[in-house]
Amino acid sequence: MQIRRATEADFVSMWSIFHAVVASGDTYVFAPTTSREDAHVYWLNPGITTFVADLKGSIVGFYKLIPNQRDLGSHVANASFMVSPAAHGKGVGKAMGEHCLIEARKAGYQALQFNFVVSTNKSAIALWKKLGFAIVGTLPKAFNHQQLGYVDAHVMHRFLDDIVVP
Ligand SMILES: CC(C)(COP(=O)(O)OP(=O)(O)OC[C@H]1O[C@@H](n2cnc3c(N)ncnc32)[C@H](O)[C@@H]1OP(=O)(O)O)[C@@H](O)C(=O)NCCC(=O)NCCS
Numbered sequence: 001m002q003i004r005r006a007t008e009a010d011f012v013s014m015w016s017i018f019h020a021v022v023a024s025g026d027t028y029v030f031a032p033t034t035s036r037e038d039a040h041v042y043w044l045n046p047g048i049t050t051f052v053a054d055l056k057g058s059i060v061g062f063y064k065l066i067p068n069q070r071d072l073g074s075h076v077a078n079a080s081f082m083v084s085p086a087a088h089g090k091g092v093g094k095a096m097g098e099h100c101l102i103e104a105r106k107a108g109y110q111a112l113q114f115n116f117v118v119s120t121n122k123s124a125i126a127l128w129k130k131l132g133f134a135i136v137g138t139l140p141k142a143f144n145h146q147q148l149g150y151v152d153a154h155v156m157h158r159f160l161d162d163i164v165v166p
Helices: 008-023 037-046 092-106 124-131
Strands: 002-005 049-055 058-067 076-083 111-118 135-145 147-161
Touching: 002 092, 008 037, 008 049, 008 076, 008 111, 037 058, 049 092, 058 092, 076 092, 092 111, 092 124, 111 124, 111 135, 124 147
Parallel strands: 076 111
Antiparallel strands: 002 049, 049 058, 058 076, 111 147, 135 147
């Protein structure tokens, strides 16, 4: 599997994965009815660094890396990840997470922060903990889970000083 920068041509596959991920309403705040245009702005607007996981020409996941805040908060990165539901549990998320830590370090960020990890998203929380993130805060009932109702969301954070750029 190759992890490489996303191109405009990748968006057809990215849109299909995005649509499948948000359909269940259990991990992201995007409504299942989010438009293709809104998804395009979120993932591929100028200034956004997006990578795809390319398995023999087939896109199985993608992530974006941006400053978490502007100006005086821009030394901390933020990232979002999506793996095709058909490819969950096969190491794609882990490979992209490790790649992201190196890219964030290479870009000069001091830390990486996830602002909104749904507390019931066990696979994401397990993966981020495995990659060295800690839950540094919890937002009570911040997410309207489409099966469970209002549930908490975590802020997860990790400094990057131990990340070795190959
Ligand atoms: C969360 C997500 C990115 C994980 O990617 P993935 O490719 O499915 O995960 P991986 O196969 O790389 O698994 C990595 C680790 O996560 C953990 N994990 C994965 N699935 C799990 C599950 N169902 N339950 C518990 N832990 C799980 C394991 O610790 C695993 O490590 P191991 O293989 O060494 O045991 C992916 O499931 C996804 O896109 N989900 C929908 C969108 C989303 O939640 N994005 C993240 C928002 S914060």
